[in-house]
Amino acid sequence: MNVTVKTPATVVHRPTAHDSAAKHVSGNADYVDDLKSPDGTLHAYLGLSQRAHAKVKRLDLSKVWQAPGVVAVLTSADVPGVNDISPVGKHDDPIFSDSEVQFFGQPMFAVVAHTRDQARRAAKLAEVDYEDLPAALSIDEAIAAGSELVTEPLTLKRGDVEAGMKGAPHVLSGEMVIGGQEHFYLEGHVAMAIPGEDEDVTVFSSTQHPSEVQHMVAHALGVKSASVTVNIRRMGGGFGGKETQANLFAAVAAIAAKHTGQAVKIRPDRDDDMTATGKRHDFKATYKVGFDDNGKIHAVDATFAANAGFSADLSGPVSDRALFHADNAYFFPAVHLNSLPLKTNTVSNTAFRGFGGPQGLIGGERMIEEIAYALGMDPLDVRKANFYGIGERNVTPYHQEVTDNIVARLVEDLEQSSDYRARRQTIIDFNARGGVIRKGIALTPVKFGISFTATWYNQAGALVHVYRDGSVHLNHGGTEMGQGLNIKVAQVVADEFGLTLDDVKITATNTDKVPNTSATAASSGSDLNAMAAADACRQIKSRLAEYVAEKYGEPASDVTFENGAVMLRNHHLDWQTIVSEAYMARIHLSAAGYYKTPGIHWDRNKGQGRPFYYFAYGASVSEVSIDTLTGEYQVDRVDILHDVGKSLNPAVDLGQVEGGFIQGMGWLTTEELKWNDKGMLTTHAPSTYKIPLASDVPRVFNVRLAEWSENVERTIRRSKAVGEPPLMLAVSVVEALSMAVASVANYKVCPRLNTPVTPERVLMAVTRLSAEGPSE
Amino acid sequence: MNGIAVSTAINGDDIEFLCRPEETLLTVLRDRLGLMGAKEGCGTGDCGACSVRVDGRLVCSCLVLGAEVQGQVVETIEGMASGDSLHPLQEKFLEHAALQCGICTPGFLMAAKDLLERNPDPSEEEIRFGLAGNLCRCTGYDKIVRAVQDAAQVMRGDAA
Numbered sequence: 001m002n003v004t005v006k007t008p009a010t011v012v013h014r015p016t017a018h019d020s021a022a023k024h025v026s027g028n029a030d031y032v033d034d035l036k037s038p039d040g041t042l043h044a045y046l047g048l049s050q051r052a053h054a055k056v057k058r059l060d061l062s063k064v065w066q067a068p069g070v071v072a073v074l075t076s077a078d079v080p081g082v083n084d085i086s087p088v089g090k091h092d093d094p095i096f097s098d099s100e101v102q103f104f105g106q107p108m109f110a111v112v113a114h115t116r117d118q119a120r121r122a123a124k125l126a127e128v129d130y131e132d133l134p135a136a137l138s139i140d141e142a143i144a145a146g147s148e149l150v151t152e153p154l155t156l157k158r159g160d161v162e163a164g165m166k167g168a169p170h171v172l173s174g175e176m177v178i179g180g181q182e183h184f185y186l187e188g189h190v191a192m193a194i195p196g197e198d199e200d201v202t203v204f205s206s207t208q209h210p211s212e213v214q215h216m217v218a219h220a221l222g223v224k225s226a227s228v229t230v231n232i233r234r235m236g237g238g239f240g241g242k243e244t245q246a247n248l249f250a251a252v253a254a255i256a257a258k259h260t261g262q263a264v265k266i267r268p269d270r271d272d273d274m275t276a277t278g279k280r281h282d283f284k285a286t287y288k289v290g291f292d293d294n295g296k297i298h299a300v301d302a303t304f305a306a307n308a309g310f311s312a313d314l315s316g317p318v319s320d321r322a323l324f325h326a327d328n329a330y331f332f333p334a335v336h337l338n339s340l341p342l343k344t345n346t347v348s349n350t351a352f353r354g355f356g357g358p359q360g361l362i363g364g365e366r367m368i369e370e371i372a373y374a375l376g377m378d379p380l381d382v383r384k385a386n387f388y389g390i391g392e393r394n395v396t397p398y399h400q401e402v403t404d405n406i407v408a409r410l411v412e413d414l415e416q417s418s419d420y421r422a423r424r425q426t427i428i429d430f431n432a433r434g435g436v437i438r439k440g441i442a443l444t445p446v447k448f449g450i451s452f453t454a455t456w457y458n459q460a461g462a463l464v465h466v467y468r469d470g471s472v473h474l475n476h477g478g479t480e481m482g483q484g485l486n487i488k489v490a491q492v493v494a495d496e497f498g499l500t501l502d503d504v505k506i507t508a509t510n511t512d513k514v515p516n517t518s519a520t521a522a523s524s525g526s527d528l529n530a531m532a533a534a535d536a537c538r539q540i541k542s543r544l545a546e547y548v549a550e551k552y553g554e555p556a557s558d559v560t561f562e563n564g565a566v567m568l569r570n571h572h573l574d575w576q577t578i579v580s581e582a583y584m585a586r587i588h589l590s591a592a593g594y595y596k597t598p599g600i601h602w603d604r605n606k607g608q609g610r611p612f613y614y615f616a617y618g619a620s621v622s623e624v625s626i627d628t629l630t631g632e633y634q635v636d637r638v639d640i641l642h643d644v645g646k647s648l649n650p651a652v653d654l655g656q657v658e659g660g661f662i663q664g665m666g667w668l669t670t671e672e673l674k675w676n677d678k679g680m681l682t683t684h685a686p687s688t689y690k691i692p693l694a695s696d697v698p699r700v701f702n703v704r705l706a707e708w709s710e711n712v713e714r715t716i717r718r719s720k721a722v723g724e725p726p727l728m729l730a731v732s733v734v735e736a737l738s739m740a741v742a743s744v745a746n747y748k749v750c751p752r753l754n755t756p757v758t759p760e761r762v763l764m765a766v767t768r769l770s771a772e773g774p775s776e
Numbered sequence: 777m778n779g780i781a782v783s784t785a786i787n788g789d790d791i792e793f794l795c796r797p798e799e800t801l802l803t804v805l806r807d808r809l810g811l812m813g814a815k816e817g818c819g820t821g822d823c824g825a826c827s828v829r830v831d832g833r834l835v836c837s838c839l840v841l842g843a844e845v846q847g848q849v850v851e852t853i854e855g856m857a858s859g860d861s862l863h864p865l866q867e868k869f870l871e872h873a874a875l876q877c878g879i880c881t882p883g884f885l886m887a888a889k890d891l892l893e894r895n896p897d898p899s900e901e902e903i904r905f906g907l908a909g910n911l912c913r914c915t916g917y918d919k920i921v922r923a924v925q926d927a928a929q930v931m932r933g934d935a936a
Contacts, residue, residue, distance in 0.1 A: 017870055024878030025866040027813020027853035031879060034812040117798075184913050186817045186825055186879045236815070236879030237913050270818040482877025482914045651873040655915060659876060662916030686822035686911060694917040695908040701918050 011491045011501055012717050015651035019487040019506050020234065020480075031236050032190045032206045033267055041192070042071055044256045044266040045119035047109045047126050048276055049101035052137060052679025053345040054130035056099055056108070063125040064111055069118030072260055075109045079255060081222025085247040087212060090151070092311040093348065095220060095251050101130070102310035103347050104679040105275035107248065112256045112264060120269065135345040137679050139177075139284045139307050142342040150308040150343045151316035156323050156397040156607045159334030164299025168290025172374055175287070176366045177754040178359045180307070181280035181352055181667040182683075184691050185481075187236020189277060190267040191249040193257035199223040201254050203230045207246035208238045208479050209519035214511045220251040221258060228254070233508035238481035239663070240351030243519045244313055245277040274684040278350030279673065281306045281318055285326075285363035295371050295382035300332045302367075304360060305340035309348035315341040317453055318351065320604070322360030324398060324611065329407045329447040330364065330386040331393040345679055351521060353663065354724045357448060361728050362668075362755065365444055369735055373742065373750035378424065379735065380415070380443050384408070388447075399608040404615055404712045407445050410641055411619050413706070415443060418621040418639035427623070431743035437625050439636075440739030444732040445619040448725035449612030451600050452522045458597035458613075460528035461514040464493065464536035466589040470576035472497065472504045476593075477517030478529035479509045483723055484652035485525040491648060492530040492716060496537035498561035499575065514592075523616070523721035526648060528595055530716040536593025543589075547582050548573065614713045616720045617706075618642035620661065620729035622698070626740040631763025633737060635665070637700035640729055645711035645720030657726040658703055664730030666692040668755045669737075737762060745769040780843045786811070787855025795842035801835075802826045804842035805852060813853035813882040817911065824910030827883040828852045834890040853882035856889065865889055865927040874923040876914035884910050888924045896932050900925065 023029035047064070061073050076083045076096040086093035097108050109126065113119035136142040165171055191205040201221065207213045210230040218225045230250070235242060249266050256264040268276065287302040304322045308315035319339035326337055354361075368386070372379035387407050388394050394402045415421070420443050427439040452458050462476035474493050480486045486506045494504050511517070518528065545559035548568055559568045566573040583589060602609035620640045626633040640661060644653045670690040674682045683689040711718045734757055741751040744766055751765045779794035786809070795804050805811040805828070814837050817825030821836040828837045829851040830844075856863045865888050868874070875881045884907065891898060891906040898906060903924050904917075912920065 015873070017873060018875065018878070020878060021870050021873075021875060022862075024875050024881045025862065025869050025885060026857060027811075027882040029878050030812065031815070033816075034806075184911075186823065186877070186911060186913050187815070188817075235877065237877045239913070270820070482875075482879075484876070655873055655876055655919065658916035658918050659914045660916075663913065685820055686818050687820060691911060691913060692917075693908040693911070694921060695904045697904070697917050701916075703918075 011494045012648055013646060014649065016487055016491060016501065016649050017651065018484050019490060029234060031187050031234060032192060032204050035192065035204060037192060037265060038194060038263040041263040041265055042112050042114060042256065042260055043116035043119045044110045044112045044252055044264050045116065045123045046107045046252065046268060046272065046276065047111065047123040048272060049097060049104060049106040049108050051101055051130045051132060052104045053133040053135035054101050055133060056097065056101060057129040057131050059108065060127040061109060063127065064122045067118065067122035067125055069113040069115055070111055070122050071114065072112040072256065073109055074112065074256060074259060078259060079220055080258065081220045085216045085220065085251055086311065087244040087247065087314065088312055088316065090312045093313065095248060103345050105347060105681065107276060110252050110256060112260060116267065135679055137345060137675055139282065139305050139342060142344045143305065147343045150312040150341050153341060154320045154323055154339045154604065154607065156335065156337040158395065158397055158399060161299045161301050161334045161336040164334030165288065165290040168298035169292050170374060171288065171290045172370055173288040174370060174752060176285045176363055176752065178283040178285065178362060179756045180282035180349065180673050181671055182274055182673060182689055183239045183241030183279065183352060185235070185237030185239060185241055188268060188270055188273040189246060189249045191246065191253040192263060192265040193253035194263040195257045195261055199227040201228055201257060203228065203250045203254055205230055205232055205246050205250040206235045206242055207232055207250065208242045208481060208521055209244065210479065210509055210511050211517040212244065212519065213247055213250045216247040217250055217254045221254055230511045231508055232479050235479065235481040239353045240355065240521060241277065243351040243521050245350055271684045275681050276347065278309060278313060278348045280352035280667065281308065281315065281349040281356065281359065283322065283359040287363065287367055289367045289371065291371050293375065295375055295377050295385045297330065297332055297386050299334040300367065301336045302326055302363065303338040303340055304363060305342055307344050307346065307349060308341045309344055309346045311348040313348040313350050315349060318356035320453055321356035324449055324453070325357040325360035326364040327397055328361045328364045329388060329445045331388050332397060335397045337397055346675065353660070354727050355522065357724065358664065358728050361446065362731050365731050365735065369738065370750050373747065380420065383445065398611060400610045400612060402615065406617050406643060406709060407447055410617050410643060410706055411443065411445055414619045414621060414639060414641040420621050423623065436628050438628055438740040438743045439623065439625050440736040441621065441623045442732045442735035442739060443619060443621045444735055446617060446725050446728040448616050448728065450523060450527065450616055450721045451597055451611060451613045452518065452524060453602055453611045455600055455602055457518040458528065458600060459518065460532040460595050461517060462529060462532035462536045462593040463513045464533060464540060464591055464593065466540055466579055468580050468583050470503065470579045472499065473507060474504050474533060475507045475510065475513045476529040476533050477509065477514040478525045479520040483525065483656060484649060485520065485529065487652060488526045488648045489530045489533050493533050493537055496534055496541065498563055498565065523723035523725065525723065526719065527715055527721050531595035532593040534593065534716065535595055536591040539591035539593065540589060543587050544578060544582055547585055547587050548578060614711060614720065616643055616725040618725055618729050620732045622732040622736040624733065624736040624740055626737060626762050628744060628766045631759035631766065633759065633762060635698040635733055638698040639702045641704050641706055642726055643706045643709045643720060644722045645709055645715065646718040647705055648717055648719045650705060653705060653722050654703060656722040660726030661729045662692050662697055664727035665733050668730050668734050669757055672756050672758055741765045741769060782843055782846045784845045784848055784850055786850045787852060797843060799842045800838050801840040801842050801845060802837040805837060811852055811854050815879050815882065824883040824887060825880050827886040827910065829886060829890060834887055853885055856885060864930045865924065868923040868927040872919045872923040872926065874915060874919040880910060880912045884912065884920055892928050892931060896928060898928060
C-alpha cells in the first residue's frame with residue numbers, strides 16, 4: 001500500500017507557534033466579546049456599593065428603572081436559586097448584597113438594558129442610604145480589631161523550634177509587608193448567556209474554570225448542572241483572576257437571560273472590573289530565625305497573615321500555599337509556620353499566578369537576606385549553606401521529602417554563565433566610589449511545588465474523536481488563556497497518532513464535552529490535560545491496532561503509529577485508509593481519556609503528607625541601578641535559568657518564563673494597589689496602576705531553559721509545569737534593589753524593603769539608612 | 777436610527793455609517809462594522825489594545841469619536857495583510873512567538889507599523905519607548921521588541 005509520508009511527526013519537544021497565532025496577528029481570534037451575539041441581545045451592568053461596610057437602609061432603584069432602554073433591574077430577590085457563589089461552599093459570597101455591604105464595590109444590583117451604554121448609565125442612578133459599620137481595611141486594622149479568620153488557619157511544624165532557637169548562635173526577627181497585585185488581564189471579565197429550552201442556558205464565559213461556572217450558574221438559577229453548558233474558546237489572559245471571579249459575571253448574565261428570555265451579555269468597564277473583583281493577597285510576614293556563624297539556619301518560626309478580604313473565596317488554599325513555599329529551596333531543621341487568613345472589608349482576594357506561593361517564598365528569601373546582612377556574607381553563600389540536600393536534610397516543613405532536587409546544579413550553572421561573582425565585586429567597587437547612582441546584584445532561586453493541594457483537583461478528562469477522513473477532533477478540560485495549553489496538548493495528540501498538527505483540530509472548552517473538570521490553574525494545565533488526551537489517544541490506537549493485527553494475523557503489540565501511517569512489520573498502512581476501513585469494520589473511533597496524578601496525599605489537619613508530585617526549579621540574577629537622590633531605578637540586566645523538565649514546546653515555555661518574570665517584577669516594583677480611608681480602590685485603571693511597559697523591561701535579558709533537566713516523575717513526556725514558577729524569579733530584582741540601597745550604609749543594615757519596591761520606597765529606604773546606618 | 781452620517785475609507789474601502797454623536801470609533805468599528813480586531817482594554821487610552829490609524833496618525837480608537845473620522849482614512853489590523861500575504865510585522869510576530877493570549881497583539885502591530893513608518897531603522901531603545909503606549913500582560917515584551925527589530929530589517933530590505 002502506498003503511504004504518504006508527512007513531515008517528521010515528532011512534534012513534541014519542538015518550538016511550535018501558538019495554535020491561534022495566525023488569527024491573533026490578523027485580529028481574527030474571537031474572544032467572548034467578539035462572538036456574534038443573537039438578535040435582541042441585552043446588556044447587563046452592575047451597580048456597586050459605595051461603602052466598605054454598611055447596613056443598607058434604603059435601596060431605591062426607581063430612577064434606574066426609569067432610565068432610557070432599561071428592561072430589568074435585578075437584586076438579590078430576583079435570584080431564582082441561591083444568592084451565593086462561594087467556590088468553597090462557605091455561603092459567604094453573595095451575587096448581590098442584601099441588607100449589608102461588605103466592601104466598596106460590592107455588587108448590589110444589575111441593570112439590564114438594550115445597550116451596554118444605557119445599562120452603564122442607569123447603574124449610576126441608584127439612591128442608597130447607608131448606615132456605616134466599623135470597617136477593617138488592612139491586615140493591621142484586622143489584627144487590631146480582632147477580626148475573624150475567613151477559614152481555618154494552617155500550621156506546619158517539624159522539629160523542636162524552641163530548642164533550635166536556644167541552640168542557635170544568632171537569632172533575629174523581623175517583618176515584611178508584601179503587597180497585593182491586580183491581574184490586569186488585557187481582556188476584562190465578560191460573559192454572555194443564551195437562554196435555551198426548559199431550564200437550559202448556555203454561557204460563554206471568560207473563565208479558567210468552566211465546570212465551576214456551570215455549577216455556580218446552576219446553583220444561582222436553582223437548576224441542575226445538566227441544564228447549564230459553559231463554553232470558552234480562549235481568554236485574553238487569566239493569571240488566576242478568572243479562576244473563581246468569572247462566576248459572578250456568568251451568574252448575573254444567566255439570571256438576566258432567564259429573567260428576560262433574551263440573550264444577555266455583561267462586560268464591566270475596566271475600573272469596575274478592578275474595583276469589584278479579587279486580587280493577589282497582600283501579606284504580612286513576621287519571622288524569627290536562628291542561625292549560626294556560617295549562615296546555616298537552625299530554626300524558623302514565622303506567621304503569614306493574609307488579607308483575605310470579605311469572604312473566604314480561595315484564601316484558605318492560597319495562605320496554605322504561602323506556608324508551603326516559605327522554605328523555598330532551604331532546609332529548616334526545626335520549623336513552625338502559621339497562616340492567618342484575615343477577614344477585612346475589601347474585595348475578596350483570590351488566585352493569582354503562584355497562589356500565595358510567591359508571598360511565602362519572598363518571606364523566606366527575606367530571612368536569608370537578613371542573615372547575610374547580619375553576618376556580612378554574600379547572600380548567595382547563605383543560600384548555598386541552606387539548600388536542601390540530596391538524600392539528607394531534605395524534609396520540608398510539611399514532611400514531604402524533596403527527591404528531585406536540582407537547585408544546587410541550577411544555581412551553579414547560572415552563577416557561572418552570568419558571571420555573578422565578578423560582577424558583584426565590580427558593583428561593590430563601583431558603589432565604593434560613593435556616587436549618586438548605586439548598583440545592586442542578586443541571585444535567587446525558586447523551588448515550586450506542583451499539584452493542587454486540594455488533592456481531588458488533580459484529575460482531568462479529554463475527549464478525542466477520529467473522523468472517517470482521518471481528521472482528529474481534540475477536546476479537553478483545560479482552558480486556553482494564552483499560555484499555550486492547547487498547542488501543547490495538540491502536540492502530544494499528534495505525536496501519539498504519528499500525525500501532524502494540521503491533522504488535529506483544537507476545539508473550545510465545553511462542559512458538555514468533558515465534565516467535572518478542574519480549574520486550569522496551579523500550573524497544572526498540560527500535566528493533567530495532555531495526560532488525559534494521551535489516554536484517549538491510546539484507547540483509540542489500541543482498538544485500531546487490534547483491528548490491523550487481526551487483519552494481518554500479527555500481534556497487536558507490534559503496531560506503531562508514525563509519519564501518518566499505521567505500521568506493522570513490513571506493512572505501512574496509510575492512516576486515513578485504515579481509519580476509514582476501521583469505521584466500516586465497526587471500530588469505535590472516539591474515546592474519553594482520563595488522568596489522575598499518582599502518589600499524592602495531604603492531611604491538612606496534621607500538616608503532613610505529599611501534596612506535591614514534583615518540584616519545578618529556577619534561578620535568576622538581576623542587576624539594577626538606583627538614583628539615590630530620586631529613588632528611580634532601572635533593571636540593567638537579568639539572567640535566568642529555568643527548569644521545565646523536558647520541554648513540550650520550548651517556544652511556549654520561554655514565553656512563560658519571560659512573561660512570568662516580568663509580571664513578577666511588576667508585582668514587586670511598580671504595581672501598587674492603594675485604597676483610600678473609605679475603602680475605595682484608588683488605583684483602578686492603568687492610568688494609576690502601573691504594570692510593566694516595554695520600556696521597563698531589563699536592558700539585557702538572557703533567558704535559558706535548563707536543557708539538561710528531565711522530570712524524574714512520569715509526567716507527560718517528562719516535562720514540567722511552567723505557568724507559575726517563573727513569576728518568583730523576580731525576587732532577585734527586589735534583593736538587587738536592596739543591595740543598592742544597603743550600599744549607602746556600607747551593607748551593614750538590611751534595608752528591609754517592603755513590596756512593591758516603588759521608587760518612593762527606595763528613596764525612603766536610602767534616606768533612612770543614610771541617617772541610621774554606619775557611614776561609609 | 778437618528779444619527780450622524782459619516783463617510784470614511786477603512787482599509788481602502790469606502791464606508792458610510794451612521795452613529796450616535798457620543799459613540800467612539802472603537803464602538804463603531806466593533807458594533808456597527810463588525811471589525812473585531814481592535815479591543816477595548818481600558819476605555820481610557822492607557823493600554824493601546826484599540827490602536828488604529830486615522831489619516832496616518834496612531835490613535836486609541838476608544839478616545840476618538842466615530843463622527844470624527846468623516847472624510848478621513850482609517851487603518852485597522854484587518855487591513856494589515858494584503859490578501860493572504862501577511863505584513864512582515866505579522867510574520868515576525870509569528871516567527872518570534874511574540875504573543876500569548878493575543879488580545880493586545882492587534883494594537884501592538886498597529887503601533888509597530890506606525891513606528892516603523894516614522895522611523896524605519898529604530899534602535900532597540902526607540903522600539904521599547906515607541907511601544908510603551910501598549911500594554912501586554914503575558915509576554916514580558918522582549919519577543920515583541922525582537923520581532924519589530926527583525927521586521928524593520930526586512931522592511932528596509934537589509935539582508936536578514
